[in-house]
């Protein structure tokens with residue numbers, strides 16, 4: 001916090017944030033990857049106001065609300081396969097935390113129990129939230145290592161990265177290679193494994209690491225083969241981000257448990273959901289005296305105001321033109337960023353849909369990073385403020401994840417601002433950067 005300069009927002013409209021000192025900034029990261037339709041969308045505003053006239057909050061422990069029930073039905077109808085059961089919580093970390101406990105409890109009490117299945121397999125560089133269970137799955141040194149003494153240890157899979165491939169492996173063999181590595185883990189540990197937990201297609205917080213095509217489907221097959229559940233975390237990728245409603249749809253995969261958050265309410269209110277297939281739900285179905293219920297519950301899970309926003313947001317997402325526009329904007333953004341493709345310090349431009357990362361590297365050949373002391377990513381994002389754009393990096397990966405509703409002219413401003421900021425920062429600090437590199 002020592003050099004924290006607060007940027008205080010007074011109001012927002014569409015994709016523009018207005019600060020208390022009158023600056024207007026494009027919200028280039030959708031207020032932490034969750035705003036879908038822009039700020040103050042009339043339909044979402046009206047839905048929340050209307051719900052406020054009925055009831056703001058009731059508990060879903062022992063009672064229910066018709067708005068929340070309607071949302072549960074909607075989620076079941078739009079999610080893949082037979083994910084027919086919904087458990088609500090308040091943020092993405094809790095959606096994952098719930099999924100872990102649900103998977104554990106499932107193996108303890110299903111008709112043919114396997115109580116030794118108490119562990120989880122997580123991918124390298126995984127990020128699933130900041131609660132203790134979700135941090136235990138985490139594989140990002142900077143975020144997670146400090147907490148090791150208070151965490152459980154997952155079985156750690158590979159980092160299935162398409163940019164930094166294993167030696168001698170081309171992109172065509174990458175999915176097969178990574179799936180092979182995961183299969184080795186499953187062969188060794190399947191008896192103890194309750195579930196594989198993964199983000200589908202793109203590992204957002206790891207720096208938009210993109211998986212080779214086909215990997216998710218291969219992991220689904222392996223999970224079935226080794227009798228291990230598949231938990232897919234779509235907290236970042238869900239609700240249209242990748243150009244489909246859910247990233248799983250790109251590979252026709254139905255997970256056993258699906259975690260949703262962020263864009264669920266269009267980024268209006270905190271709400272998350274953990275969806276489960278019928279076979280999971282049935283393991284919890286018994287008389288009260290058998291005490292098989294899910295031992296987990298959150299005060300604000302299923303909050304009606306959030307549910308009203310979510311229903312309105314999903315209705316907008318269901319208009320066919322919306323997802324088509326995401327794909328068109330993704331192409332437009334890529335085209336505009338093409339100017340950076342040959343830049344000597346841009347290693348990779350990657351992502352899916354409107355979920356993009358630009359990785360800055362010291363050396364394109366070796367793909368080596370700048371020393372962390374250069375703080376290049378942070379400086380580029382600070383520079384972007386001068387060009388009217390608010391973005392937030394992950395190390396030296398510049399993240400672009402605007403509201404899906406961003407207009408073409410705003411997308412142009414966003415990409416131009418990023419290109420200029422990258423060039424200005426590298427040019428203004430060129431000597432310094434060269435010095436730091438030579439001192440490595």
Ligand SMILES: Cc1ncc(COP(=O)(O)O)c(C=O)c1O
Pocket residue numbers: 091092093094096127128129130199204205233234235236237261262
């Ligand atoms: C894939 C993924 N899972 C879980 C989370 C945690 O969500 P929340 O910050 O709402 O707890 C995040 C947040 O960035 C995420 O990207």
